[in-house]
Amino acid sequence: MAFSRVDLLAVLAVLALIALITRASIASATRTDAQAICLDNLRELTRAWTAHAIDHEGALVSASQWTGGQWLSLPVSSPSEIDPYAPEGIASSPLWQYTGNQPQIWRCPEDTTTGSHPDYQNGAPAPRVRSYSMNGWVGGPAWAGQTGWKVYTKLDDFQVPGPSGTFILIGERPESINDGYFGVDMIGFKQGSPQNPQARIIDYPASYHSGGASISYMDGRAEVNVWKDPRTVPPPEFIFPLNVASPGNPDVYWLQYRTTRRVEQANALRFGSPRVMGEDFRAAARIQDGHDYDLEVSNDLVNWKKAGLIQSGEESEASVEMNINDNTTRQFFRARRRE
Numbered sequence: 001m002a003f004s005r006v007d008l009l010a011v012l013a014v015l016a017l018i019a020l021i022t023r024a025s026i027a028s029a030t031r032t033d034a035q036a037i038c039l040d041n042l043r044e045l046t047r048a049w050t051a052h053a054i055d056h057e058g059a060l061v062s063a064s065q066w067t068g069g070q071w072l073s074l075p076v077s078s079p080s081e082i083d084p085y086a087p088e089g090i091a092s093s094p095l096w097q098y099t100g101n102q103p104q105i106w107r108c109p110e111d112t113t114t115g116s117h118p119d120y121q122n123g124a125p126a127p128r129v130r131s132y133s134m135n136g137w138v139g140g141p142a143w144a145g146q147t148g149w150k151v152y153t154k155l156d157d158f159q160v161p162g163p164s165g166t167f168i169l170i171g172e173r174p175e176s177i178n179d180g181y182f183g184v185d186m187i188g189f190k191q192g193s194p195q196n197p198q199a200r201i202i203d204y205p206a207s208y209h210s211g212g213a214s215i216s217y218m219d220g221r222a223e224v225n226v227w228k229d230p231r232t233v234p235p236p237e238f239i240f241p242l243n244v245a246s247p248g249n250p251d252v253y254w255l256q257y258r259t260t261r262r263v264e265q266a267n268a269l270r271f272g273s274p275r276v277m278g279e280d281f282r283a284a285a286r287i288q289d290g291h292d293y294d295l296e297v298s299n300d301l302v303n304w305k306k307a308g309l310i311q312s313g314e315e316s317e318a319s320v321e322m323n324i325n326d327n328t329t330r331q332f333f334r335a336r337r338r339e
């Protein structure tokens with residue numbers, strides 16, 4: 001099973017709060033193309049989401065709340081769809097104050113959908129305010145009341161598939177986007193079995209960037225994923241029913257893989273909050289799946305250093321000395337299962 005090890009890999013980002021506060025947004029002068037701007041947008045919004053959670057003892061703003069209540073439609077039916085400052089507009093989002101009050105970061109530059117409303121600028125056409133939605137399993141509620149899959153509600157819930165493997169925000173197709181909740185139906189998901197006969201598309205991802213969507217992850221990075229199945233990227237004249245069967249669609253599997261896991265799997269591996277103490281970097285872990293793990297640390301997700309052994313069935317603590325004054329903004333723990 002190619003996935004058995006990845007599956008139990010947990011990566012925990014330690015987000016340095018000071019870095020979050022002081023790190024200025026990337027200078028717009030260096031932005032050269034729409035995709036780079038879009039990825040910057042997602043990084044900034046995801047950073048805002050993290051900073052908000054840090055300010056609220058780790059509690060997450062949910063997929064159903066992060067937009068401030070706004071709903072998008074085609075054609076536009078409410079001023080909040082084109083006016084950031086309208087009631088229920090994005091300026092009323094709980095994340096707004098963490099974004100530097102920048103309405104432009106809520107839109108992909110390639111999203112050209114516009115609308116008009118008599119209550120905004122005398123009915124002149126204006127761009128819609130938002131192009132992104134949030135993984136519905138982040139903060140929930142669970143899609144369609146599905147049980148058995150983990151709904152992440154706190155920052156330290158992201159143990160499996162881990163911060164680098166769980167998506168937070170995604171560009172959504174303009175005909176599909178409505179509320180801020182991007183629905184992923186977990187029905188039929190089995191790791192290592194991309195051929196899922198029960199696969200469904202709930203909401204359609206965007207395909208603005210070489211046929212792909214911009215997607216951010218809990219560890220703060222953002223990347224474009226290019227869709228493989230034409231059913232994920234219907235032509236513009238397609239009339240968009242949402243929540244449709246898409247059996248065997250590899251893109252659905254790709255999304256499910258990065259969305260959530262079975263509750264018992266997601267809870268089998270628990271880290272306490274890693275702490276930086278001087279140059280000593282510590283984490284406690286509790287593992288209940290009967291296997292031993294090597295604890296590894298890194299500050300770049302590439303160069304991992306072995307930090308200790310975590311034994312199954314008991315609370316274990318491991319620590320490692322790292323240079324934490326080298327301008328890295330975050331460091332990572334992971335537990336690698338011993339084969």
Ligand SMILES: [Zn+2]
Binds near residue numbers: 035110
């Ligand atoms: Zn984009």
